[in-house]
Amino acid sequence: MSSAVHASVAGGVAWPASPSRAEWERRLLIAAAMAFVGAFLVLPLAFVLASALRNGFAAYVTALADPDALAALRLTLVVVAVAVPCNCVFGIAAAWAITRFDFRGKNALVTLIDLPLSVSPVIAGLVCVLVFGQRGWLGPSLEALDVQVIFAVPGIVLATTFVTVPFVARELIPVMQAQGRDQEEAALLLGASGWQMLRRVTLPGVRHGLVYGVILCTARAMGEFGAVSVVSGHIRGVTDTLPLHVEMLYNEYQFTAAFAVASLLVLAALLVVVVQSLFDRRRRAASPA
Amino acid sequence: MSIEFIGVTRRFGSVVALDRVDLVAHSGELTAVLGPSGSGKTSLLRIAAGLDPLEAGRILLHGADVTTMPGRERRVGFVFQHYALFAHMTVAANVAFGLDVRPRATRLPAAGIRARVRDLLAQVELDSLGDRYPHQLSGGQRQRVALARALATEPSVLLLDEPFGALDARVRKDLRRWLRTLHDELDITSLFVTHDQDEALEVADRVVVLNRGRIEQVGVAEELTRRPASPFVSEFLGDARRARPVDCVQCGCHMAEAGTALAAD
Numbered sequence: 001m002s003s004a005v006h007a008s009v010a011g012g013v014a015w016p017a018s019p020s021r022a023e024w025e026r027r028l029l030i031a032a033a034m035a036f037v038g039a040f041l042v043l044p045l046a047f048v049l050a051s052a053l054r055n056g057f058a059a060y061v062t063a064l065a066d067p068d069a070l071a072a073l074r075l076t077l078v079v080v081a082v083a084v085p086c087n088c089v090f091g092i093a094a095a096w097a098i099t100r101f102d103f104r105g106k107n108a109l110v111t112l113i114d115l116p117l118s119v120s121p122v123i124a125g126l127v128c129v130l131v132f133g134q135r136g137w138l139g140p141s142l143e144a145l146d147v148q149v150i151f152a153v154p155g156i157v158l159a160t161t162f163v164t165v166p167f168v169a170r171e172l173i174p175v176m177q178a179q180g181r182d183q184e185e186a187a188l189l190l191g192a193s194g195w196q197m198l199r200r201v202t203l204p205g206v207r208h209g210l211v212y213g214v215i216l217c218t219a220r221a222m223g224e225f226g227a228v229s230v231v232s233g234h235i236r237g238v239t240d241t242l243p244l245h246v247e248m249l250y251n252e253y254q255f256t257a258a259f260a261v262a263s264l265l266v267l268a269a270l271l272v273v274v275v276q277s278l279f280d281r282r283r284r285a286a287s288p289a
Numbered sequence: 290m291s292i293e294f295i296g297v298t299r300r301f302g303s304v305v306a307l308d309r310v311d312l313v314a315h316s317g318e319l320t321a322v323l324g325p326s327g328s329g330k331t332s333l334l335r336i337a338a339g340l341d342p343l344e345a346g347r348i349l350l351h352g353a354d355v356t357t358m359p360g361r362e363r364r365v366g367f368v369f370q371h372y373a374l375f376a377h378m379t380v381a382a383n384v385a386f387g388l389d390v391r392p393r394a395t396r397l398p399a400a401g402i403r404a405r406v407r408d409l410l411a412q413v414e415l416d417s418l419g420d421r422y423p424h425q426l427s428g429g430q431r432q433r434v435a436l437a438r439a440l441a442t443e444p445s446v447l448l449l450d451e452p453f454g455a456l457d458a459r460v461r462k463d464l465r466r467w468l469r470t471l472h473d474e475l476d477i478t479s480l481f482v483t484h485d486q487d488e489a490l491e492v493a494d495r496v497v498v499l500n501r502g503r504i505e506q507v508g509v510a511e512e513l514t515r516r517p518a519s520p521f522v523s524e525f526l527g528d529a530r531r532a533r534p535v536d537c538v539q540c541g542c543h544m545a546e547a548g549t550a551l552a553a554d
Binding site for chain 2: 182186188189190200205207
């Protein structure tokens with residue numbers, strides 16, 4: 001998305017004849033954009049960091065070293081480690097099928113991939129409870145097998161995976177469309193197996209889209225609150241992810257601790273943005289297209 | 290190695306792209322399939338390569354029935370109209386691809402592959418460009434890389450889909466003479482598809498004229514121009530001198546370049 005914005009901004013606009021007026025308009029627009037970004041993005045983030053450090057760095061570190069906070073961090077990483085690869089595999093398979101073949105239900109599949117974006121995450125969590133919960137469809141059989149999904153780690157992973165389904169597939173579909181079938185057919189006729197074709201031709205050809213998808217998917221999986229909140233059960237140190245833990249601490253008036261944990265998510269988000277822009281720059285340097 | 294089409298039929302829904310086509314491309318010959326757009330010529334080539342299915346008929350390569358054999362096992366060289374080079378690989382890696390993907394037991398050692406790539410690049414006169422990426426090359430250079438890549442696995446059959454269609458007029462003329470020379474040097478059976486009458490008549494040993502999925506006439510250039518078998522052949526070959534820009538619009542190739550060619554004629 002951001003690349004499209006870059007392109008349209010860099011596209012070049014022919015300014016009207018009066019240079020002084022044009023210059024003035026340009027400055028006003030830039031100032032408005034900057035003010036907006038400052039008020040709604042930079043200020044809150046700065047506030048989070050400032051609040052976290054209000055009682056000094058030692059208090060900050062103590063808050064982060066709390067066993068429950070560490071457990072929340074660990075659980076969040078586990079969720080990311082499962083949800084992102086799952087959605088990678090699904091996203092690649094779905095994008096490939098959609099861009100390479102015509103089949104019944106293709107349009108339905110395209111629409112369904114977007115569903116998690118249009119449905120409220122709370123509904124997504126609720127659906128999980130209805131299917132896997134004690135009184136849900138699969139509840140009795142899961143209980144017989146002694147598997148607990150809801151109010152346990154599997155449910156959190158499931159809910160997060162559901163919510164992050166669209167990201168990889170959405171990024172890949174347009175780039176795979178642009179890539180076309182030619183290179184794959186050439187690879188096959190040169191004797192490559194299906195797996196060799198995928199690994200050596202298809203995926204390297206769409207690697208930029210894939211990396212973007214993985215970045216967005218990871219960011220969302222770390223930050224998901226609504227769906228996870230419904231299925232988690234909020235068991236401190238067991239089914240608490242970072243966003244849930246922040247809320248819990250905040251509700252208990254432990255503001256410093258809440259903002260300290262929140263700052264982890266902010267730092268993760270900043271890292272994502274930095275990685276993305278580095279990647280963007282390298283990509284622009286690598287190919288003129 | 291000969292290529293035989295026996296009663297080959299291909300449909301897209303209710304549209305018949307190929308209607309019981311019987312055709313033999315003889316061993317060692319350079320055969321051109323010539324026809325307007327929509328005549329089914331590219332379908333014919335893709336079926337021979339195993340890229341497209343066929344509703345009826347059989348394909349024989351050197352007498353062996355390959356109708357149900359997947360494309361990757363047919364060992365044919367294929368050159369695509371838009372090159373289909375692997376954009377993220379260097380020229381050398383592109384050419385080496387067919388050798389790299391072989392199972393370990395039959396794969397050449399790395400040094401052997403490098404030497405072979407060097408020879409192939411020399412053969413297509415691109416010795417110094419092995420480290421470049423496809424987007425750094427001109428259209429003519431890309432098409433020669435595509436050819437080198439197709440020849441790397443030493444196929445005995447070479448299939449070319451409008452190989453010069455996306456190139457400008459002058460490069461096209463040079464390349465087609467060069468292709469003819471290359472074909473004569475290699476012991477190979479070539480089948481190439483084109484909508485350009487001059488190209489077919491100048492380069493090919495034999496020309497197959499295709500119209501609406503049926504073969505109108507097969508013969509050497511002289512036969513086709515002296516004794517056209519149908520009004521269509523006569524008109525289509527006559528068009529070579531008159532209305533080429535119009536044909537080119539239909540085929541989607543560069544009209545401006547076709548216009549230049551006409552003016553130059």
